[in-house]
Amino acid sequence: MKLRVKLLIALSALSLTFSLVMVAERTLGLRQAMLERTQDRTDYLSDFISEMSSHYLKTGNTQRLKEILQSFDRFKYISYLQVTDAKGAVIYKMTESGLKMNGKSRDPDVFHPGDEVFDTGREIVADGEVVGEVRLGVSVVGVDEAAANLAWRGTLIGVIFTAFITLAAWALSIKLGKELNWLLDLAENVNSEKLPELPSGALGTDTGSIARTLKTLHGRLREEEGRRKESDAMKNDFFEMTVHDLKQPVTALKASLDLLLNEDDRRSYDKRQIESLSSIARSSLALLTKMISDVLNTAKLNNPQYQPERERIDLQTFLNGCAPENEASVAAAGKRWEYAVSPDLAGCWIFGDADLIRRVVGNLVLNAIQYTPEGGKIKLGARLRDADRVSIYVSDEGEGIPDTFRQEIFKKYSTMSRSPRNLGLGLAFCKLAADRHAAFLDVKSEPGRGTEISFVVPVYCPAARAGGRKGEK
Ligand SMILES: Nc1ncnc2c1ncn2[C@@H]1O[C@H](COP(=O)(O)OP(=O)(O)OP(=O)(O)O)[C@@H](O)[C@H]1O
Ligand SMILES: [Mg+2]
Structure with missing residues (x-):
């Protein structure tokens, strides 16, 4: 599998995990907050009903109490409400269909996971005497529904986010892959005569600067190569030139020596001619010595070891x-x-x-x-x-x-x-x-x-x- 594909899979997995963890954390936090709010509201309502009932039970006006309690019907979140007198006789009772009140053996005022209602119970006290009891249940089904809704939407957003990130990374990796191929092409040809042409404006900032560096390097290598060729050509020219220049004194030296050393020729020369030939030989030799020592001296100083x-x-x-x-x-x-x-x-x-x-x-x-x-x-x-x-x-x-x-x-x-x-x-x-x-x-x-x-x-x-x-x- 290509490195690019592996990286993309890892990125998607990471992004999805991150999104889901965020959604779970948010959902659980919000659910807890909603439950706490519901509990507060239930406690407050129980206290209020208990206080109010105390007044009407003390005065014996149960009819008015019933009327007031009936008005709580419109609160959808109340699952049940029951008010009994000191003997346990029901003064008012309202239950939402399908919900059993007092159907649980658990303590009231404590919410257990899986419960559908907050169940609260309050004694109704008047002048220090217990004159009745309030039983109130508030539904928490809505809280779980809201939490599930939130979790579902959060997950959907997470999946869309991951898909978007993956697509963007995929597009970027394709572009980057192309640019890297161009760079590779440049690098492989950096020592050749001509660099391959890049599509204009095709490179990003980083790859663009690498490409520019490679182009500069190519330029320098070309210059270096040019200088090397020039120097080789110069050495060749110099070699030919020196050999050519050396020929002149060598020829003069040879000619004068030939004449001086040839018995017959020498006899036909007068003293002045012999001196002139000797002088040509001497100056040719001096010239040869100078030329050779010029070349050798320069070469010697050029050598870093010397x-x-x-x-x-x-x-x-x-x-x-x-x-x-x-x-x-x-x-x-x-x-x-x-x-x-x-x-x-x-x-x-x-x-x-x-x-x-x-x-x-x-x-x-x-x-x-x-x-x-x-x-x-x-x-x-x-x-x-x-x-x-x-x-x-x-x-x-x-x-x-x-x-x-x-x-x-x-x-x-x-x-x-x-x-x-x-x-x-x-x-x-x-x-x-x-x-x-x-x-x-x-x-x-x-x-x-x-x-x-x-x-x-x-x-x-x-x-x-x-x-x-x-x-x-
Ligand atoms: N005193 C000078 N007056 C005028 N031109 C000079 C003088 N010294 C050097 N030059 C110029 O500088 C050039 C280089 O001098 P350089 O001594 O390196 O070479 P050259 O005298 O031409 O040859 P070589 O020294 O190898 O016999 C000379 O060809 C000449 O044009
Ligand atoms: Mg000179």
Whole structure:
């Protein structure tokens, strides 16, 4: 049996039981209240008749008493009324047809279940003497009839209520069942290309919000899938591009080596030609080395398992060590060089991997060289940015970075260079290295006027701290 049907049967049974219990409780309560009221009324009437009879029996006016007692005939609920004198002679007697008065052996004034009347008896007392007796019976048949009527109507209402509840629950369960099927359909297809269409406005509040969540999830999964495909495509492109780019220096290297190593060819070359071929071989080899190490360095930093060195680096000593190699490259490229470390950095140190930071500086200088025209000035320097951070900067007087490209420069393989030397990995590598040093790269660039890129890293200056943070700016 389906869960839905089981739930409906349980709900109907529960609703019916609840209705019947309520009806029984109400009926019994009302019956009891009606009985109590009847008893009160009977007691009151007996007392009244007894008082009244006392007066007429004392004066001996039994005729008038009879007349008055006859007027009680019109009260339908009185089953019997009898007044006797002290000797037991009947002065007045009225009984409803079919009812036997004094037919029971039970005490008067006590109602027993199953009794049809409340039977009360009162002595008639005048001047301290018993002068007669009143016997009054009031019917309770109406009470039971009324209670039975109430029970019957209550049960009918309970059955109608249960039927209504069951029908409403049935309709709701059919709707819910449909909605759950739609949701199931959505959930099963959440990873597929397209989600099944839902009938518009068909879902309730809760199921609707689950459906919306599933749709959002589907959207995210599609985006994720799109990014994965894009990244796969990029990796493939990059692989093809790199292989293609590597071909150029490899071909040049092979050609120059072939010529240099061929005995006959070598003999026909003069000294200048041999030097030129050797230089081609050397620069091709250098280019190959750069390209391979760019790829490897970026891949290495990208690996979360890779842990860079963490050593204390004296800032001035470190920069003084970096400067000459970069100066040589700048000079070789025909650009002017300037090197300036702010004097308040004396004794300051940073924490990290000196080799990685040296390569960051090298990359920034290489970019400056590459994007600065002949004769332009390139500057390497360091200055305190605030009390706890130092900017190691490289500035140039080059073409600047176009605003539209500013967001892209740290992305891997994004380059504006047309040269096969440039894979677009330099700044991506710098960014990864910065991330590993709680540092960041700050770019200031004005198209046509130049660029300054700073590696902003936490610094510790003992002297500045001891002297009230003299270095703070
Ligand atoms: N100093 C700079 N002046 C002008 N543009 C720059 C400068 N530095 C970087 N860029 C721009 O940012 C881009 C990305 O630089 P990045 O160093 O990552 O790659 P690349 O220099 O093109 O190639 P690679 O560094 O892999 O040889 C460059 O192509 C260039 O357009
Ligand atoms: Mg570069």
